[in-house]
Amino acid sequence: MTTLEYEAEPAAAAELFGTHIDVARKYTDDLAQRGEELGLIGPLELPRLWSRHILNSALLAPLVRRGARVGDIGSGAGLPGLVVALARPDAQFVLIEPMERRCDWLRHEAAELGLTNVEVMRARAEEAHLSPLLDQATARAVSALSKLLPLTVPLVRSGGEVILMKGANIEAEALAAAKAIKRLRLTDIEILLLGDGVATEVTRVFRATVD
Numbered sequence: 001m002t003t004l005e006y007e008a009e010p011a012a013a014a015e016l017f018g019t020h021i022d023v024a025r026k027y028t029d030d031l032a033q034r035g036e037e038l039g040l041i042g043p044l045e046l047p048r049l050w051s052r053h054i055l056n057s058a059l060l061a062p063l064v065r066r067g068a069r070v071g072d073i074g075s076g077a078g079l080p081g082l083v084v085a086l087a088r089p090d091a092q093f094v095l096i097e098p099m100e101r102r103c104d105w106l107r108h109e110a111a112e113l114g115l116t117n118v119e120v121m122r123a124r125a126e127e128a129h130l131s132p133l134l135d136q137a138t139a140r141a142v143s144a145l146s147k148l149l150p151l152t153v154p155l156v157r158s159g160g161e162v163i164l165m166k167g168a169n170i171e172a173e174a175l176a177a178a179k180a181i182k183r184l185r186l187t188d189i190e191i192l193l194l195g196d197g198v199a200t201e202v203t204r205v206f207r208a209t210v211d
C-alpha cells in the first residue's frame with residue numbers, strides 16, 4: 001500500500017479536524033485503497049492525498065455557517081464535500097455528482113464513516129431540484145468560474161453563499177466571469193486565501209452572496 005503522510009502537518013490537522021481526525025484518516029485510507037481503481041484519484045496524487053487533497057479541502061470547514069444546508073457540486077471522490085461534512089457534523093451536506101460510480105462510492109463511504117449528515121444526489125447541477133434551496137454551495141475543480149457560477153448560484157437561496165475553491169489564476173477567472181457575476185446579481189464578492197500559516201497547501205476561494 002502507498003505510504004500516506006498522516007504525520008505531516010499535525011498542527012494543521014488537529015486545528016482543522018479536532019476530535020474528527022480519526023474519521024479523516026479512515027477516509028484517506030479508504031480513498032488510498034480504492035480511489036485509483038475507481039478512477040477517483042490519479043496515481044501521482046496518492047502520496048500527497050493528505051496535504052494536497054484532504055487538509056486542503058478541510059480549510060473550507062470554518063466557512064460553513066452553523067447548521068447550514070450545504071451542497072457540494074461535482075463532489076467526485078468527496079472533495080471537499082465529504083471532508084467538510086466530517087469536520088462539521090452540525091451542518092447538512094448534499095453531494096451532487098452526475099456519475100453513478102462516484103455516487104456509489106460517496107454513499108458507501110458516508111456509511112462507512114458513520115456520517116448521518118450526508119445525502120448523495122445523482123444529478124448534474126443544472127438538472128438538480130433542491131427543496132429547500134441551499135444555504136451555501138461549494139465546488140472544487142469542476143470548471144472555470146464563468147461556467148461554474150451559472151451552475152451553482154441557482155441552487156442557493158437568497159442570502160446564501162457560493163464558496164468556490166480555485167487555483168492561482170482565480171483573479172483572472174473572476175475578471176472573465178464579470179458578466180455572469182453581474183447577471184446573477186452576486187454581492188459581497190471576496191477572494192480569500194485560506195491556510196496561510198496553517199497548511200503547506202494554501203487554497204484560494206471565490207466567495208459571494210446570492211441576492
Ligand SMILES: C[S@@+](CC[C@H](N)C(=O)[O-])C[C@H]1O[C@@H](n2cnc3c(N)ncnc32)[C@H](O)[C@@H]1O
Pocket residue numbers: 073074075076077078079080096097098099102123124125126139140141142151
Ligand atoms: C475534476 S472532478 C473534481 C472532483 C472533486 N471536486 C475534486 O476536487 O477532486 C470534476 C467533477 O465534477 C463533476 N461534474 C462535471 N460536470 C458537472 C455538472 N454539470 N454538475 C455536477 N457535477 C459535475 C464530474 O462528474 C466530476 O466528478
